[in-house]
Amino acid sequence: xxxxEEIFAILKExxxxxxxxxxxxxxxxxxxxxxxxxxxxxxxxxRDNEELQFDxxxxxxxxxxxxGEKVKLEDGTTETKGGTLSVVYHLESMKLGNRIVLRTATxxxxxxxxxxxxxxxxxxxxxxxxxxxxxxxFLNHPDLRRILMPYDWxxxxxxxKDYKNPxxxxxxxxxx
Amino acid sequence: xxxxxxxxxxxxxQHPSTHGVLRLELxxxxxxxxxxxxxxxxxxxxxxxxxxxxTYPQIIPYVDRLDYLASMNNEMGYAIAVxxxxxxxxxxxxxxxxxxxxxxxxxASHMVAVGTYGxxxxxxxxxxxxxxxxxxxxxxxxxxxxxxxLYNYIWVGGLSHDLPINFVxxxxxxxxxxxxxxIEVNNLLSYNKIFIERTANVGVxxxxxxINYGITGPNLRASGLKWDIRRNDPYSIYDRFDFEIPVGEGxxxxxxxxxxxxxLRVQEMVQSIRIIEQALxxxxxxxxxxxxxxxxxxxxxxxxxxxxxxKGELGFFIVSKGQLQPFRVKVRPPSFINLSVLGELCKGxxxxxxxxxxxxxxxxxGEVDR
Amino acid sequence: MGLLDTEFSDDNIVITKVDDLLNWARLxxxxxxxxxxxxxxxxxxxxxxxxxxxxRFGVIPRPSPRQADIIIISGTVxxxxxxxxKRLYEQMPDPKYIISMGSCSNSGGPxxxxxxxxxxxxxxxxxxxxxxxxxxxxxxxxxxxxxTLQEKIRNESLVKKAV
Ligand code: SF4
Numbered sequence: 079x080x081x082x083e084e085i086f087a088i089l090k091e092x093x094x095x096x097x098x099x100x101x102x103x104x105x106x107x108x109x110x111x112x113x114x115x116x117x118x119x120x121x122x123x124x125r126d127n128e129e130l131q132f133d134x135x136x137x138x139x140x141x142x143x144x145x146g147e148k149v150k151l152e153d154g155t156t157e158t159k160g161g162t163l164s165v166v167y168h169l170e171s172m173k174l175g176n177r178i179v180l181r182t183a184t185x186x187x188x189x190x191x192x193x194x195x196x197x198x199x200x201x202x203x204x205x206x207x208x209x210x211x212x213x214x215x216f217l218n219h220p221d222l223r224r225i226l227m228p229y230d231w232x233x234x235x236x237x238x239k240d241y242k243n244p245x246x247x248x249x250x251x252x253x254x
Numbered sequence: 255x256x257x258x259x260x261x262x263x264x265x266x267x268q269h270p271s272t273h274g275v276l277r278l279e280l281x282x283x284x285x286x287x288x289x290x291x292x293x294x295x296x297x298x299x300x301x302x303x304x305x306x307x308x309t310y311p312q313i314i315p316y317v318d319r320l321d322y323l324a325s326m327n328n329e330m331g332y333a334i335a336v337x338x339x340x341x342x343x344x345x346x347x348x349x350x351x352x353x354x355x356x357x358x359x360x361x362a363s364h365m366v367a368v369g370t371y372g373x374x375x376x377x378x379x380x381x382x383x384x385x386x387x388x389x390x391x392x393x394x395x396x397x398x399x400x401x402x403x404l405y406n407y408i409w410v411g412g413l414s415h416d417l418p419i420n421f422v423x424x425x426x427x428x429x430x431x432x433x434x435x436x437i438e439v440n441n442l443l444s445y446n447k448i449f450i451e452r453t454a455n456v457g458v459x460x461x462x463x464x465i466n467y468g469i470t471g472p473n474l475r476a477s478g479l480k481w482d483i484r485r486n487d488p489y490s491i492y493d494r495f496d497f498e499i500p501v502g503e504g505x506x507x508x509x510x511x512x513x514x515x516x517x518l519r520v521q522e523m524v525q526s527i528r529i530i531e532q533a534l535x536x537x538x539x540x541x542x543x544x545x546x547x548x549x550x551x552x553x554x555x556x557x558x559x560x561x562x563x564x565k566g567e568l569g570f571f572i573v574s575k576g577q578l579q580p581f582r583v584k585v586r587p588p589s590f591i592n593l594s595v596l597g598e599l600c601k602g603x604x605x606x607x608x609x610x611x612x613x614x615x616x617x618x619x620g621e622v623d624r
Numbered sequence: 625m626g627l628l629d630t631e632f633s634d635d636n637i638v639i640t641k642v643d644d645l646l647n648w649a650r651l652x653x654x655x656x657x658x659x660x661x662x663x664x665x666x667x668x669x670x671x672x673x674x675x676x677x678x679x680r681f682g683v684i685p686r687p688s689p690r691q692a693d694i695i696i697i698s699g700t701v702x703x704x705x706x707x708x709x710k711r712l713y714e715q716m717p718d719p720k721y722i723i724s725m726g727s728c729s730n731s732g733g734p735x736x737x738x739x740x741x742x743x744x745x746x747x748x749x750x751x752x753x754x755x756x757x758x759x760x761x762x763x764x765x766x767x768x769x770x771x772t773l774q775e776k777i778r779n780e781s782l783v784k785k786a787v
Contacts, residue, residue, distance in 0.1 A: 106556060136560075136569060137558065142582075172479075172481065199467045199598075200467050200468030225295060226295035227704075228704045239306075254732060267705065269687075270687045296705045297700060304735070304739075315734065319662075382674045385669075403667060
């Protein structure tokens with residue numbers, strides 16, 4: 079079993095600037111932060127390297143960091159400007175028992191992250207869900223559509239912190 | 255010149271054997287399946303949005319409604335995640351009761367899986383037998399906490415009620431009868447010639463592709479890998495019990511076919527009986543409320559914690575910003591991930607096999623769509 | 625055979641009102657569209673399985689809406705599903721009845737406040753005859769709902785009553 083520090087050292091040596099930092103400040107989980115446009119490359123390496131063998135993507139999570147500037151609109155609601163959206167990857171090696179957490183942050187206005195759906199097949203639907211809920215675009219994803227919400231949903235991305243629900247959808251009243 | 259054309263057939267969302275409101279778009283070449291496109295979201299109930307608006311204890315009823323066939327397991331997974339975030343240790347008795355409940359629920363969930371799978375293939379009787387016995391598990395639950403399906407029983411740091419009088423004896427009685435039912439079901443269904451013809455060598459899932467797709471639970475084990483969170487990443491007190499982890503052996507065909515996946519669930523029910531019996535024997539006296547926190551307000555941090563559900567690995571990723579409500583809760587829903595392999599499994603099979611394959615994956619739409 | 629045989633063996637005549645005959649026939653064989661939505665569907669399944677036995681009231685699941693008399697909306701209706709439910713309802717032949725089972729389809733249930741994708745009550749798209757409250761309703765509650773519906777059918781008439 080390798081610790082997050084060791085894996086971070088391996089990655090740092092191989093990818094240099096694309097691996098930003100190791101965050102151990104928060105309790106419970108150490109997080110390795112990486113650059114959003116290098117994700118695919120790093121993940122291929124993590125999966126195929128003999129020492130690491132991260133063959134299982136446990137979970138891929140979209141996250142609204144809610145660190146932008148809050149702008150008050152005329153109707154009393156707020157909207158977030160700037161700030162970041164994140165994607166968190168939980169990886170595990172079933173053979174070696176290693177586990178790490180990766181995180182990458184991307185700007186809220188034009189969120190773009192590279193896809194890992196070629197590396198792990200289950201990432202396909204996870205990424206579609208992150209797109210559906212947060213509007214994060216996964217570059218080179220084979221089939222980036224909404225997955226849970228209706229395909230013609232126009233009111234935005236529901237899990238963003240500043241999401242506002244529409245009054246009507248296809249003539250049906252939405253609020254209680 | 256003769257030209258062939260592919261046909262697109264729609265299946266669902268109202269279809270008796272899609273196990274809920276799943277819609278499949280089948281591309282066919284004659285009767286052979288070229289491609290399957292699942293369309294989800296017909297039961298998307300906004301679980302993750304609710305979590306951000308509720309306090310930690312208030313989330314438990316919503317957790318129940320994820321995989322509504324295995325509410326106890328869901329609650330246990332969530333409670334353990336929050337307890338790990340808070341560093342709470344719960345009393346011995348609570349641990350034992352939780353395990354008894356979780357394993358009873360695992361049996362109940364597998365009963366539905368096996369029973370409805372029989373219906374999918376065309377055998378109605380096992381369903382009736384299994385639902386008769388499932389009713390007894392529900393009665394046990396009802397005596398304990400007052401609800402039949404969605405319990406809100408396992409709380410962060412404890413339980414809502416202690417066991418009722420005579421629970422131990424009644425559970426023993428049930429297990430005694432249930433052992434007979436398992437044999438009965440095996441005779442009726444598992445070794446039935448028609449059933450084997452329909453399921454053996456259909457929808458074979460090789461182990462490396464299963465791992466790549468993130469498949470967990472019975473479906474992964476049926477492909478031949480001994481991987482069970484109860485053993486590989488133990489939680490609660492599962493390390494104290496003696497039980498086996500069945501894996502698929504390919505008795506009637508290749509390893510990882512529908513029959514293996516089905517039969518694995520039958521074997522798991524037997525193992526759950528063993529765990530419950532041991533837990534009932536060792537059940538200590540004591541109280542159950544001492545570890546219940548007054549107010550749940552974890553410090554800033556994040557945690558991913560997982561348990562073995564009847565359907566696979568259920569994980570909760572909780573991000574806390576030091577408030578009464580979590581900042582973000584993300585579920586790792588086993589059914590959602592297991593379902594993603596459907597297209598791969600169906601390719602090259604006939605239409606009738608889609609039902610057999612879908613049933614053998616055992617999904618619950620409440621969890622797929624959340 | 626039994627009692628009825630001997631009673632009616634020699635060309636008896638039964639005199640009844642058309643209304644009563646029709647209502648009796650309708651209410652004793654309500655074929656249900658077999659279709660479940662969410663957690664409540666599990667209780668609906670339990671109701672039709674061995675212990676509670678829906679069959680004894682003449683309720684048999686039919687997979688096709690064209691052959692169904694009654695549709696039990698058992699669970700959360702989402703916006704994506706609502707249009708499909710409406711279409712299923714329109715495909716059923718008259719006379720048709722609807723039981724709304726569970727808080728979710730009555731009014732949104734636990735999802736009434738933050739459910740951005742949940743329809744708050746199925747009666748916003750189709751007309752409901754009987755509401756069965758509960759989350760989930762016990763099988764007995766669903767049976768009670770069915771009996772209430774039968775009672776409602778029993779009092780129907782072909783003739784429009786003057787108000
Ligand atoms: S009313 Fe309750 S049990 Fe029924 S579908 Fe809604 S949440 Fe599930």
